[in-house]
Amino acid sequence: VHLIIADAEIELIPDELLKFPAVRATARRRGKKPSECLLDSSLHYSALRHLKDGGRRGRADITHFCLLLALDSIANRKGMLHTFVHTRNDLVMEFSPDVRLPKNYNRFAGLMEDVLVNGGVWSEGRQLISLKKESLKSLLERLGGRAYLLEEDGKQFSSFASLRDATVIIGGFPHGSFISDVGNMCRRISISGEKLMAWSAVSIVLARAFPAKLYF
Protein backbone atom coordinates (compact mmCIF):
# COMPACT_ATOMS: atom_id res chain seq x y z
CA VAL A 1 0.00 0.00 0.00
CA HIS A 2 1.13 3.52 -0.81
CA LEU A 3 -0.45 5.57 1.94
CA ILE A 4 -0.80 9.32 1.33
CA ILE A 5 -1.98 11.67 4.06
CA ALA A 6 -3.14 14.38 1.66
CA ASP A 7 -3.89 18.10 1.95
CA ALA A 8 -2.38 17.74 5.40
CA GLU A 9 -2.70 20.91 7.46
CA ILE A 10 1.02 21.27 8.14
CA GLU A 11 2.81 24.50 7.29
CA LEU A 12 5.21 27.07 8.67
CA ILE A 13 3.55 30.25 9.92
CA PRO A 14 2.53 32.12 6.78
CA ASP A 15 3.73 35.66 6.06
CA GLU A 16 0.35 37.25 6.80
CA LEU A 17 0.55 36.14 10.44
CA LEU A 18 4.21 36.84 11.23
CA LYS A 19 3.45 40.17 12.92
CA PHE A 20 0.68 38.90 15.22
CA PRO A 21 1.54 39.21 18.94
CA ALA A 22 0.45 35.64 19.79
CA VAL A 23 2.61 34.30 16.97
CA ARG A 24 5.66 36.32 18.01
CA ALA A 25 5.20 35.39 21.66
CA THR A 26 5.05 31.65 21.04
CA ALA A 27 8.11 31.82 18.77
CA ARG A 28 10.09 33.83 21.30
CA ARG A 29 9.23 31.36 24.04
CA ARG A 30 10.78 28.63 21.92
CA GLY A 31 13.78 30.70 20.86
CA LYS A 32 12.88 30.47 17.17
CA LYS A 33 12.07 32.89 14.36
CA PRO A 34 8.30 33.04 13.80
CA SER A 35 8.87 32.16 10.12
CA GLU A 36 10.52 28.89 11.18
CA CYS A 37 7.74 27.81 13.54
CA LEU A 38 4.88 25.50 12.68
CA LEU A 39 1.40 26.97 12.50
CA ASP A 40 -0.52 25.43 15.42
CA SER A 41 -4.24 25.94 15.89
CA SER A 42 -4.01 25.45 19.65
CA LEU A 43 -1.40 28.23 19.98
CA HIS A 44 -2.44 30.59 17.17
CA TYR A 45 -6.17 30.34 17.48
CA SER A 46 -6.88 34.08 17.44
CA ALA A 47 -4.51 34.79 14.54
CA LEU A 48 -6.03 31.97 12.47
CA ARG A 49 -9.34 33.80 12.31
CA HIS A 50 -7.64 36.23 9.91
CA LEU A 51 -6.55 33.50 7.53
CA LYS A 52 -8.41 31.86 4.65
CA ASP A 53 -9.58 28.39 5.81
CA GLY A 54 -8.36 29.38 9.29
CA GLY A 55 -10.80 26.98 10.94
CA ARG A 56 -8.99 23.93 9.61
CA ARG A 57 -5.33 25.00 9.40
CA GLY A 58 -2.42 24.37 11.79
CA ARG A 59 -3.21 20.72 12.56
CA ALA A 60 0.09 18.85 12.53
CA ASP A 61 -1.36 16.73 15.36
CA ILE A 62 -3.59 14.89 12.89
CA THR A 63 -0.68 13.90 10.67
CA HIS A 64 1.40 13.01 13.73
CA PHE A 65 -1.10 10.35 14.87
CA CYS A 66 -1.55 8.98 11.38
CA LEU A 67 2.19 8.60 10.97
CA LEU A 68 2.69 6.94 14.37
CA LEU A 69 0.06 4.37 13.47
CA ALA A 70 1.34 3.80 9.96
CA LEU A 71 5.03 3.55 10.81
CA ASP A 72 4.49 1.27 13.83
CA SER A 73 2.15 -1.04 11.89
CA ILE A 74 3.11 -4.60 11.19
CA ALA A 75 2.55 -3.97 7.47
CA ASN A 76 5.20 -1.26 7.57
CA ARG A 77 7.66 -3.44 9.47
CA LYS A 78 7.25 -6.12 6.84
CA GLY A 79 8.01 -3.62 4.08
CA MET A 80 4.46 -3.57 2.70
CA LEU A 81 3.77 0.09 3.32
CA HIS A 82 5.10 3.24 1.72
CA THR A 83 4.16 6.44 3.55
CA PHE A 84 3.78 9.99 2.20
CA VAL A 85 2.45 13.26 3.55
CA HIS A 86 1.20 15.82 1.04
CA THR A 87 0.50 19.28 2.48
CA ARG A 88 -1.88 22.10 1.60
CA ASN A 89 1.08 23.95 0.02
CA ASP A 90 1.84 21.04 -2.32
CA LEU A 91 4.88 19.81 -0.49
CA VAL A 92 5.38 16.06 -0.39
CA MET A 93 7.28 14.32 2.42
CA GLU A 94 8.33 10.74 1.97
CA PHE A 95 9.18 8.67 5.04
CA SER A 96 11.72 5.91 5.20
CA PRO A 97 9.97 2.83 6.66
CA ASP A 98 12.47 2.67 9.52
CA VAL A 99 12.34 6.30 10.60
CA ARG A 100 11.44 6.61 14.29
CA LEU A 101 9.26 9.62 14.89
CA PRO A 102 8.96 11.38 18.26
CA LYS A 103 5.88 10.20 20.15
CA ASN A 104 5.59 13.54 21.89
CA TYR A 105 3.68 16.11 19.89
CA ASN A 106 5.92 19.07 20.74
CA ARG A 107 8.99 17.18 19.58
CA PHE A 108 7.21 16.06 16.44
CA ALA A 109 6.37 19.71 15.70
CA GLY A 110 10.08 20.51 16.04
CA LEU A 111 10.91 17.73 13.59
CA MET A 112 8.39 19.02 11.04
CA GLU A 113 9.96 22.49 11.35
CA ASP A 114 13.36 20.95 10.56
CA VAL A 115 11.96 19.17 7.52
CA LEU A 116 10.20 22.27 6.19
CA VAL A 117 13.14 24.61 6.87
CA ASN A 118 15.98 22.28 5.84
CA GLY A 119 14.28 20.24 3.14
CA GLY A 120 14.51 16.88 4.90
CA VAL A 121 16.11 14.86 7.66
CA TRP A 122 19.26 12.81 7.28
CA SER A 123 21.02 10.39 9.56
CA GLU A 124 24.45 8.92 8.85
CA GLY A 125 24.30 10.03 5.23
CA ARG A 126 20.91 8.44 4.63
CA GLN A 127 17.76 10.46 4.08
CA LEU A 128 15.00 9.47 6.52
CA ILE A 129 12.47 12.10 5.47
CA SER A 130 12.60 13.81 2.10
CA LEU A 131 10.73 16.91 0.96
CA LYS A 132 9.84 18.08 -2.51
CA LYS A 133 7.44 20.48 -4.17
CA GLU A 134 4.82 18.30 -5.84
CA SER A 135 1.05 18.37 -6.25
CA LEU A 136 -1.10 15.43 -5.19
CA LYS A 137 -1.88 14.87 -8.85
CA SER A 138 1.77 14.54 -9.88
CA LEU A 139 2.48 12.29 -6.91
CA LEU A 140 -0.33 9.98 -8.06
CA GLU A 141 1.06 10.02 -11.61
CA ARG A 142 4.50 9.17 -10.28
CA LEU A 143 3.19 6.24 -8.20
CA GLY A 144 0.90 4.90 -10.96
CA GLY A 145 -1.56 2.06 -10.40
CA ARG A 146 -5.00 2.19 -8.83
CA ALA A 147 -5.74 4.90 -6.29
CA TYR A 148 -8.54 5.14 -3.73
CA LEU A 149 -9.49 8.33 -1.96
CA LEU A 150 -11.43 7.99 1.29
CA GLU A 151 -14.23 10.43 1.90
CA GLU A 152 -17.46 10.36 3.84
CA ASP A 153 -19.77 10.48 0.83
CA GLY A 154 -17.70 8.23 -1.41
CA LYS A 155 -19.02 4.97 -2.80
CA GLN A 156 -19.69 2.27 -0.16
CA PHE A 157 -16.62 0.08 -0.09
CA SER A 158 -15.78 -3.11 1.74
CA SER A 159 -13.34 -5.10 -0.43
CA PHE A 160 -10.33 -4.13 1.62
CA ALA A 161 -8.08 -6.69 -0.03
CA SER A 162 -8.10 -4.64 -3.22
CA LEU A 163 -6.35 -1.81 -1.39
CA ARG A 164 -3.33 -4.01 -0.95
CA ASP A 165 -1.36 -3.06 -4.07
CA ALA A 166 -2.95 0.33 -4.49
CA THR A 167 -2.53 3.89 -3.32
CA VAL A 168 -4.80 4.97 -0.48
CA ILE A 169 -5.41 8.69 0.08
CA ILE A 170 -6.65 9.91 3.46
CA GLY A 171 -7.26 13.57 4.22
CA GLY A 172 -4.93 15.09 6.83
CA PHE A 173 -7.39 17.82 7.85
CA PRO A 174 -10.04 18.02 10.60
CA HIS A 175 -13.17 18.63 8.50
CA GLY A 176 -14.29 19.87 5.10
CA SER A 177 -13.24 18.50 1.71
CA PHE A 178 -10.02 17.85 -0.13
CA ILE A 179 -8.63 21.03 -1.65
CA SER A 180 -6.36 19.26 -4.16
CA ASP A 181 -7.78 18.59 -7.57
CA VAL A 182 -7.23 14.95 -8.49
CA GLY A 183 -9.72 14.88 -11.36
CA ASN A 184 -10.67 11.31 -12.12
CA MET A 185 -7.37 9.80 -11.02
CA CYS A 186 -8.87 7.94 -8.07
CA ARG A 187 -11.98 6.12 -6.96
CA ARG A 188 -13.74 7.94 -4.17
CA ILE A 189 -14.76 5.46 -1.50
CA SER A 190 -16.24 5.43 1.98
CA ILE A 191 -15.46 2.62 4.43
CA SER A 192 -18.18 3.52 6.89
CA GLY A 193 -21.33 5.58 6.75
CA GLU A 194 -19.89 7.99 9.26
CA LYS A 195 -17.34 10.75 9.32
CA LEU A 196 -14.09 9.36 10.67
CA MET A 197 -11.07 11.14 12.02
CA ALA A 198 -8.06 10.62 9.75
CA TRP A 199 -6.35 8.31 12.25
CA SER A 200 -9.40 6.09 12.52
CA ALA A 201 -9.41 5.72 8.74
CA VAL A 202 -5.68 4.90 8.76
CA SER A 203 -6.18 2.35 11.50
CA ILE A 204 -9.04 0.57 9.74
CA VAL A 205 -7.21 0.47 6.41
CA LEU A 206 -4.05 -0.90 8.04
CA ALA A 207 -5.87 -3.54 10.04
CA ARG A 208 -8.14 -4.75 7.23
CA ALA A 209 -6.23 -4.30 3.97
CA PHE A 210 -3.55 -6.79 4.84
CA PRO A 211 -4.05 -10.55 5.10
CA ALA A 212 -4.99 -11.78 8.56
CA LYS A 213 -1.92 -14.00 8.56
CA LEU A 214 0.14 -10.84 9.07
CA TYR A 215 -1.07 -11.21 12.66
CA PHE A 216 -1.49 -14.67 14.15
Add this chain to the structure above:
Amino acid sequence: VHLIIADAEIELIPDELLKFPAVRATARRRGKKPSECLLDSSLHYSALRHLKDGGRRGRADITHFCLLLALDSIANRKGMLHTFVHTRNDLVMEFSPDVRLPKNYNRFAGLMEDVLVNGGVWSEGRQLISLKKESLKSLLERLGGRAYLLEEDGKQFSSFASLRDATVIIGGFPHGSFISDVGNMCRRISISGEKLMAWSAVSIVLARAFPAKLYF
Protein backbone atom coordinates in the same frame (compact mmCIF):
# COMPACT_ATOMS: atom_id res chain seq x y z
CA VAL B 1 -15.75 -4.78 24.66
CA HIS B 2 -14.54 -3.33 27.93
CA LEU B 3 -11.22 -1.75 26.98
CA ILE B 4 -8.75 -1.07 29.79
CA ILE B 5 -5.54 0.86 29.19
CA ALA B 6 -3.76 -0.53 32.24
CA ASP B 7 -0.75 0.50 34.31
CA ALA B 8 -0.92 3.68 32.26
CA GLU B 9 2.01 6.00 32.93
CA ILE B 10 -0.13 8.98 33.91
CA GLU B 11 0.45 10.73 37.23
CA LEU B 12 0.89 14.12 38.81
CA ILE B 13 4.49 15.04 39.59
CA PRO B 14 5.40 12.92 42.62
CA ASP B 15 6.61 14.49 45.87
CA GLU B 16 10.22 13.38 45.35
CA LEU B 17 10.53 15.58 42.26
CA LEU B 18 8.70 18.71 43.38
CA LYS B 19 11.91 20.56 44.25
CA PHE B 20 13.75 19.87 40.99
CA PRO B 21 14.55 23.04 39.02
CA ALA B 22 13.27 21.66 35.68
CA VAL B 23 10.00 20.65 37.35
CA ARG B 24 9.52 24.04 39.00
CA ALA B 25 10.41 25.89 35.81
CA THR B 26 7.88 24.04 33.64
CA ALA B 27 5.16 24.51 36.25
CA ARG B 28 5.88 28.23 36.57
CA ARG B 29 5.74 28.65 32.78
CA ARG B 30 2.23 27.24 32.86
CA GLY B 31 1.17 29.20 35.95
CA LYS B 32 0.46 26.04 37.95
CA LYS B 33 1.69 24.48 41.18
CA PRO B 34 4.23 21.71 40.44
CA SER B 35 2.10 19.29 42.47
CA GLU B 36 -0.82 19.89 40.09
CA CYS B 37 1.16 19.32 36.89
CA LEU B 38 1.37 16.08 35.00
CA LEU B 39 4.68 14.24 34.98
CA ASP B 40 5.96 14.41 31.39
CA SER B 41 9.01 12.52 30.21
CA SER B 42 9.74 15.02 27.48
CA LEU B 43 9.86 17.93 29.97
CA HIS B 44 11.18 16.20 33.08
CA TYR B 45 13.72 13.93 31.51
CA SER B 46 16.61 14.76 33.84
CA ALA B 47 14.49 14.61 37.01
CA LEU B 48 13.05 11.22 35.98
CA ARG B 49 16.48 9.63 36.28
CA HIS B 50 16.10 9.97 40.04
CA LEU B 51 12.82 8.09 40.13
CA LYS B 52 12.11 4.36 40.33
CA ASP B 53 11.06 3.15 36.85
CA GLY B 54 11.97 6.63 35.59
CA GLY B 55 12.64 5.33 32.09
CA ARG B 56 8.99 4.50 31.51
CA ARG B 57 7.08 7.09 33.55
CA GLY B 58 5.42 10.34 32.47
CA ARG B 59 3.87 9.07 29.25
CA ALA B 60 0.36 10.50 29.06
CA ASP B 61 0.90 10.72 25.28
CA ILE B 62 0.47 6.94 24.98
CA THR B 63 -2.90 6.97 26.72
CA HIS B 64 -3.95 10.08 24.81
CA PHE B 65 -3.51 8.40 21.49
CA CYS B 66 -5.19 5.15 22.63
CA LEU B 67 -8.21 7.13 23.87
CA LEU B 68 -8.54 9.15 20.67
CA LEU B 69 -8.63 5.93 18.67
CA ALA B 70 -11.04 4.17 21.02
CA LEU B 71 -13.48 7.03 21.48
CA ASP B 72 -13.61 7.92 17.76
CA SER B 73 -14.11 4.28 16.75
CA ILE B 74 -17.30 3.14 15.11
CA ALA B 75 -17.69 0.51 17.83
CA ASN B 76 -17.75 3.24 20.45
CA ARG B 77 -20.25 5.34 18.52
CA LYS B 78 -22.55 2.32 18.32
CA GLY B 79 -22.34 1.86 22.08
CA MET B 80 -20.29 -1.33 21.87
CA LEU B 81 -17.24 -0.06 23.73
CA HIS B 82 -16.64 0.83 27.34
CA THR B 83 -13.34 2.61 27.98
CA PHE B 84 -11.21 2.74 31.13
CA VAL B 85 -7.75 3.94 32.04
CA HIS B 86 -6.04 2.35 35.02
CA THR B 87 -2.85 4.11 36.17
CA ARG B 88 0.35 2.98 37.90
CA ASN B 89 -1.03 4.50 41.13
CA ASP B 90 -4.18 2.36 40.98
CA LEU B 91 -6.50 5.12 39.91
CA VAL B 92 -9.24 4.17 37.47
CA MET B 93 -10.78 6.67 35.06
CA GLU B 94 -13.97 5.75 33.26
CA PHE B 95 -14.91 7.64 30.11
CA SER B 96 -18.40 8.40 28.97
CA PRO B 97 -18.70 7.16 25.35
CA ASP B 98 -19.63 10.65 24.14
CA VAL B 99 -16.84 12.59 25.85
CA ARG B 100 -14.86 14.62 23.32
CA LEU B 101 -11.19 14.70 24.23
CA PRO B 102 -8.78 17.43 23.09
CA LYS B 103 -6.82 16.29 20.05
CA ASN B 104 -3.90 18.47 21.05
CA TYR B 105 -1.53 16.80 23.50
CA ASN B 106 -0.91 19.89 25.65
CA ARG B 107 -4.63 20.41 26.13
CA PHE B 108 -5.13 16.74 26.89
CA ALA B 109 -2.42 17.00 29.57
CA GLY B 110 -4.37 19.91 31.08
CA LEU B 111 -7.52 17.80 31.11
CA MET B 112 -5.76 14.91 32.85
CA GLU B 113 -4.51 17.36 35.49
CA ASP B 114 -8.11 18.47 36.08
CA VAL B 115 -9.25 14.87 36.45
CA LEU B 116 -6.45 13.95 38.85
CA VAL B 117 -6.77 17.14 40.93
CA ASN B 118 -10.59 17.44 40.96
CA GLY B 119 -11.58 13.78 40.82
CA GLY B 120 -13.35 13.92 37.47
CA VAL B 121 -14.88 16.09 34.77
CA TRP B 122 -18.52 17.14 34.67
CA SER B 123 -20.55 18.96 32.09
CA GLU B 124 -24.09 20.17 32.68
CA GLY B 125 -24.45 18.01 35.77
CA ARG B 126 -23.33 14.86 34.01
CA GLN B 127 -20.00 13.17 34.72
CA LEU B 128 -17.95 12.69 31.54
CA ILE B 129 -14.83 11.30 33.19
CA SER B 130 -14.88 9.70 36.64
CA LEU B 131 -11.96 8.84 38.88
CA LYS B 132 -11.70 6.35 41.69
CA LYS B 133 -9.03 4.51 43.64
CA GLU B 134 -9.14 0.93 42.42
CA SER B 135 -6.63 -1.76 41.53
CA LEU B 136 -6.70 -3.48 38.15
CA LYS B 137 -7.69 -6.66 39.96
CA SER B 138 -10.76 -5.12 41.58
CA LEU B 139 -11.75 -3.46 38.32
CA LEU B 140 -11.65 -6.87 36.63
CA GLU B 141 -13.73 -8.37 39.45
CA ARG B 142 -16.24 -5.56 39.10
CA LEU B 143 -16.56 -6.04 35.33
CA GLY B 144 -16.73 -9.83 35.52
CA GLY B 145 -16.69 -12.08 32.44
CA ARG B 146 -13.70 -13.19 30.37
CA ALA B 147 -10.63 -10.96 30.29
CA TYR B 148 -7.71 -10.96 27.87
CA LEU B 149 -4.42 -9.23 28.53
CA LEU B 150 -2.27 -8.42 25.50
CA GLU B 151 1.45 -8.94 25.85
CA GLU B 152 4.28 -9.74 23.48
CA ASP B 153 4.98 -13.21 24.81
CA GLY B 154 1.38 -14.21 25.45
CA LYS B 155 -0.26 -17.15 23.74
CA GLN B 156 -0.71 -16.78 19.96
CA PHE B 157 -4.21 -15.53 19.43
CA SER B 158 -6.29 -14.90 16.35
CA SER B 159 -9.94 -15.51 17.21
CA PHE B 160 -10.74 -11.83 17.47
CA ALA B 161 -14.48 -12.40 17.56
CA SER B 162 -14.19 -13.84 21.06
CA LEU B 163 -12.96 -10.46 22.31
CA ARG B 164 -16.36 -8.99 21.52
CA ASP B 165 -18.10 -9.49 24.87
CA ALA B 166 -14.95 -9.58 26.91
CA THR B 167 -12.54 -7.26 28.68
CA VAL B 168 -9.36 -6.41 26.79
CA ILE B 169 -6.37 -5.10 28.72
CA ILE B 170 -3.64 -3.19 26.90
CA GLY B 171 -0.61 -1.75 28.66
CA GLY B 172 -0.40 2.05 28.69
CA PHE B 173 3.37 2.14 29.08
CA PRO B 174 6.22 2.36 26.54
CA HIS B 175 8.11 -0.86 27.34
CA GLY B 176 8.61 -3.43 30.07
CA SER B 177 5.94 -5.51 31.74
CA PHE B 178 2.68 -4.94 33.56
CA ILE B 179 3.28 -3.93 37.17
CA SER B 180 -0.23 -4.81 38.37
CA ASP B 181 -0.79 -8.27 39.72
CA VAL B 182 -3.81 -9.84 38.06
CA GLY B 183 -3.07 -13.40 39.11
CA ASN B 184 -4.93 -15.80 36.89
CA MET B 185 -7.85 -13.48 36.21
CA CYS B 186 -7.08 -13.12 32.51
CA ARG B 187 -5.73 -15.02 29.54
CA ARG B 188 -2.43 -13.62 28.35
CA ILE B 189 -2.48 -13.36 24.59
CA SER B 190 -0.35 -11.96 21.78
CA ILE B 191 -1.93 -10.83 18.53
CA SER B 192 1.33 -10.60 16.62
CA GLY B 193 4.80 -12.00 17.07
CA GLU B 194 6.17 -8.50 17.52
CA LYS B 195 6.21 -5.83 20.15
CA LEU B 196 3.47 -3.32 19.34
CA MET B 197 2.97 0.18 20.62
CA ALA B 198 -0.19 0.40 22.75
CA TRP B 199 -2.07 2.35 20.08
CA SER B 200 -1.29 -0.24 17.41
CA ALA B 201 -2.74 -2.92 19.67
CA VAL B 202 -5.84 -0.80 20.31
CA SER B 203 -6.27 -0.16 16.61
CA ILE B 204 -5.99 -3.83 15.66
CA VAL B 205 -8.40 -4.93 18.39
CA LEU B 206 -10.95 -2.28 17.40
CA ALA B 207 -10.76 -3.05 13.71
CA ARG B 208 -10.85 -6.83 14.03
CA ALA B 209 -12.94 -7.67 17.10
CA PHE B 210 -16.14 -6.22 15.72
CA PRO B 211 -18.14 -7.71 12.85
CA ALA B 212 -17.17 -6.41 9.41
CA LYS B 213 -20.72 -5.22 8.92
CA LEU B 214 -19.95 -2.42 11.35
CA TYR B 215 -18.22 -0.91 8.34
CA PHE B 216 -19.74 -1.37 4.87
